[in-house]
Amino acid sequence: MKHTGTCFCGAVEVQVTGAPEGMGYCHCGSCRSWSGGPVNAFTLWQPKAVQITSGSQYVATFKKTAMSQRKYCVKCGGHLMTNHPTLGLVDVFATTIPTLAFMPGVHVNYAEAVLPMRDGLPKLKDFPAELSGSGEMIAE
Numbered sequence: 001m002k003h004t005g006t007c008f009c010g011a012v013e014v015q016v017t018g019a020p021e022g023m024g025y026c027h028c029g030s031c032r033s034w035s036g037g038p039v040n041a042f043t044l045w046q047p048k049a050v051q052i053t054s055g056s057q058y059v060a061t062f063k064k065t066a067m068s069q070r071k072y073c074v075k076c077g078g079h080l081m082t083n084h085p086t087l088g089l090v091d092v093f094a095t096t097i098p099t100l101a102f103m104p105g106v107h108v109n110y111a112e113a114v115l116p117m118r119d120g121l122p123k124l125k126d127f128p129a130e131l132s133g134s135g136e137m138i139a140e
C-alpha cells in the first residue's frame, strides 16, 4: 500500500509504503512553533518506508536539536516530515499524505497542550518509556 503527497507548492513529492508504526498527536512547543498550529498530527514510519519521489533538490533540513531533522520545501516553505534519528523513525505529517486514513492512538507531550482534546485517547505527559520518556499518563 502506497500513499503519495506533496509540499504546499507541489514541487516535492513524498511517498510512503506499507503501514505506519504509530499515529497520534504531539503537543510539544517545538511542534507548535514550527508548524504554526496548536498541535502536530504525526504518522511514524521506518525510514526505508519513506521516499522523496520528486523534487529532492528542493528539500532542506533544519535541525534545532539532535532528535529532530525537520524537512521542508525551499520553494514554498511547506513542511514535509521530521526525521528522528535517535528513535529510528520518520514523522511524515498526516497532512503531507492526505490519502492515509489518520487513526490516532495517543497524545504525546500533553503536559504542554494549549488545545485540550477530550477524545478518550491516552494522554502521555511527555514520551512513552520505551522512547526514553517518563511514560506518565495525565488526565484529560
Ligand SMILES: [Zn+2]
Pocket: 007, 008, 009, 010, 011, 012, 073, 074, 075, 076, 077, 078
Ligand atoms: Zn513546495
Ligand SMILES: [Zn+2]
Pocket: 026, 027, 028, 029, 030, 031, 032, 040, 109
Ligand atoms: Zn512535538
